[in-house]
Amino acid sequence: MSKVALITGGQQGIGLGIARELAGAGYKLALASRSEDDAPQVQAALAELGDAAIYIRHDLQDIDNVALVLDQVEARLGPVTTFVSNAGVPAKVRGDMLELAPDSFDFVLGVNLRGAFFLAQEVARRMLKAPSDSYRSIVFVTSVSASMASIERAEYCISKAGAGMMAELFALRLAPHGIGVFELRPGIIETEMTAGVKDKYTARIEGGLVPAQRWGQPVDIGSVVVPLAEGRFAFANGAVIPVDGGLSLARL
Template identity: 40%
Template structure:
């Protein structure tokens, strides 16, 4: 990456876990980073410090991505922080409050997941994309959305999570078709089983599954695995690809006989 050029990334849900790992990987790739999490997050300050330790600038901005009315003001602040946004990473998301059978899913749980995991990223991407189109640059820009292996794999004990994540694959393709002419490539990164607070509840289950051959690469994925993938895409390693999915799942989706 040319250090003489401006490279700035906005990462949602960057307080910890995958989001923090993405922010640090982008910093390592030469990006200044705007890190986001819920307003009042106690974790963002540490992410900012870690980015700065890599010699890059960092700013923390609070936002609940489900709060659509706050998007325009948030994007204004993010855009102004370093004079633009070259990469948006849609990472913020939640899992179900309680794993339960699909026959027990409530409208309240369904609406919560759709609001945060799908509706929020769609409209935040729209707001950032409008600014990118209105203020073009010569360099490639990227929009990278973190989805889930549940785009491919049905989990009937968290059906609403699957339904909130699967449409992100199409969202990425739609924005790819719309934005390519404006020098913006979009990608979907599809993690497998990643070691985070979200998956800690199922640790023993996945430990057994990996031991029994769940994936060809027989280990948990780490947040840093996702961070490395995002940094590669954001750095322009695949300039003639857009709308593509990068699975970071240890081969989980490989069909085997």
């Protein structure tokens, strides 16, 4: 049976880093995001990954079409053996949480939590309907913000804390069926999303914020996903893994 990975947000940043590592491990890849098919980052990712990858346009807020996404993947590549729930959005505007507007709250939770849940739900249903001899897994890429509070982006932190519980719930539900579920919590990763705050965080990293004393890279996340997807941590089902260079370690 082919190893097939569906990666949301796989066309750039952390998602592309994960895609590269899974492609190197022999996976066929379905990248999904709300970007247009002809968007430069989509075309660049497909050109780099070659025949190993396809692209499917999907907005996580569109929960009515999750079955269609899986239908397309199955028709073109086969059943999904690894689902990486990676796509997410930041707070629309950083600022005082007491001034947080409902539309920003709803947008962030609509993508990071509601949309992610219902796509994972459909993946899990199909995994259960079609038992396989191959190891199967779901990996939720959340954030250190699941447990580290940032009052200037409350909606993002709330969404990631909820996503952490979502991963735990899926782990409990699917463990009896041999399907591994894991949560990765990246720290400060150098991607398009963090480009606007690079100078600010570079200074803080150099000042000791991150014990590893460097920015994280997408490959740091991808290199952790591969052994999880392949079943090398099968009995660690439900594990929460910080990939943050020590950022979230408690310190005096």
